[in-house]
Structures are given as C-alpha cells and as structure tokens.
Amino acid sequence: MNRFGLISLAPVAAVAMIATVQAQTAQPNDLKAAPDRLVQAAVEGVITTIQSNPETRGGDMAKITAVVQKQFLPYTDFGRTTRLAVGSAWRTATPEQQKQLSEQFTQLLVRSYAVSLAQLREQNVKFRFKPAQTAGGSGDVVVESRVLNNGDEMQIDYRLQRTPSGWRIYDINMMGAWLIEVYRKQFADIVARGGVDGLVQYLVNHNARQAGAS
Numbered sequence: 001m002n003r004f005g006l007i008s009l010a011p012v013a014a015v016a017m018i019a020t021v022q023a024q025t026a027q028p029n030d031l032k033a034a035p036d037r038l039v040q041a042a043v044e045g046v047i048t049t050i051q052s053n054p055e056t057r058g059g060d061m062a063k064i065t066a067v068v069q070k071q072f073l074p075y076t077d078f079g080r081t082t083r084l085a086v087g088s089a090w091r092t093a094t095p096e097q098q099k100q101l102s103e104q105f106t107q108l109l110v111r112s113y114a115v116s117l118a119q120l121r122e123q124n125v126k127f128r129f130k131p132a133q134t135a136g137g138s139g140d141v142v143v144e145s146r147v148l149n150n151g152d153e154m155q156i157d158y159r160l161q162r163t164p165s166g167w168r169i170y171d172i173n174m175m176g177a178w179l180i181e182v183y184r185k186q187f188a189d190i191v192a193r194g195g196v197d198g199l200v201q202y203l204v205n206h207n208a209r210q211a212g213a214s
Contacts, residue, residue: 036132038075038160039143039160040129041075042072042075042169043127043145046072046117047121047127049067050067050120051121051125059118065110065111065114068110068117075169076168077161077163078102078170079102081109081170081171082101084180085105085183085184086105086187100204108206111207119149124150127147127148128146128148141159141167142157143157159172159173190202
C-alpha cells in the first residue's frame with residue numbers, strides 16, 4: 001500500500017449492505033448543509049458508526065465498507081469524479097462504457113476510502129474541520145480537515161461542487177495528492193494501451209480480485 005490509502009490496490013472486501021451494521025442514512029438536512037458542515041457530518045457519521053460496532057471496530061472490512069457505502073456515498077458525486085479521472089477518453093466512450101466506468105470506479109473508491117477509515121477506528125481519534133475556502137474561480141470549495149490519531153496528525157482535504165441537491169464531495173486529498181490527479185495519469189496509461197474497453201476491463205478485473213479475496 002502506498003502513502004495514499006485511497007488509491008491503494010490492497011485487497012479489501014466486497015461492498016455489501018450488511019444488515020447487522022447499525023448505520024444511519026444521510027439525512028436531507030445534512031445534504032443541504034454548508035460544505036464544511038456536510039463534510040463533518042459525512043466523516044464523523046461514518047466514524048461514529050464504525051467505532052460503535054464491535055465488528056467494524058475490530059477491523060471487519062466487509063462491514064466497514066458497507067458503512068461507507070451506505071453513509072458516505074450519499075454525500076459524494078463520484079460520477080463527476082469518474083468523468084474527471086477518465087479525462088478526454090470519457091467523451092469517446094459509449095453510454096454503456098460510461099455506465100460501467102462509473103459503477104466500477106465508484107466501487108473501487110468506496111473500498112479504498114473504507115481502507116483509509118479502517119485505520120481511524122480507535123475511540124481516541126479526533127477531527128478538526130476548517131471553514132470552506134473557494135477553489136480558484138470554479139465555484140468549487142475545499143474543506144480542510146486534520147485528523148489526530150494516537151498523537152499523529154494527518155491532513156485530509158475534500159473538494160466539493162454545488163449541485164441542485166446541495167454540496168457534494170468529488171475529490172479527496174491525502175498527504176498532498178488529489179485522487180483525481182493520480183487516477184487520471186494511471187487511467188490515461190491504460191487507455192493508451194487498451195482503449196476505453198481496456199480501462200473498463202482493468203477496473204472489472206481489479207474489483208473482482210478484491211471480491212474474491214474477501
């Protein structure tokens with residue numbers, strides 16, 4: 001696993017909606033909140049659930065992933081994340097290819113974020129969120145956060161865009177690397193070798209390996 005937990009290809013369990021996970025879905029008031037409040041609700045909601053359940057607190061990745069799937073995903077726009085990460089190849093992809101890319105990449109992102117949050121499941125983890133700052137002239141904002149974990153401090157930043165349904169997270173920065181930038185280069189290399197179909201197959205194969213390893 002590299003330093004950017006979100007892009008790790010380490011095996012993690014398949015996404016599953018586990019009934020025994022005591023998870024709360026995102027509430028409409030949260031989804032309409034200011035961007036910094038939305039990020040805080042998304043992150044702290046997931047962490048609280050992970051910490052309160054013995055199985056997730058013990059590191060059960062299938063159930064941690066299920067919590068992220070149910071509680072964090074409503075606060076995101078991973079469809080936009082996919083389009084930006086795929087880059088110019090997105091415009092040449094067929095509607096079916098675009099659908100597959102979005103589904104497979106979202107699955108990868110959910111699993112990867114679950115791996116990152118699994119490292120923060122101890123009760124003494126604390127979060128600090130700064131007010132949102134504008135990101136250039138795009139209308140997007142960035143919410144900076146600090147995670148204090150057993151005396152160590154880590155910075156995690158979230159980029160959000162306003163949508164008709166409210167602010168949504170579409171990019172995450174851990175230790176200086178925005179995930180879209182990293183994936184855009186990786187995906188461009190794969191498309192150059194095998195086209196859009198090659199990228200779809202790469203994501204399908206990757207997710208299948210992770211499901212098989214669970």
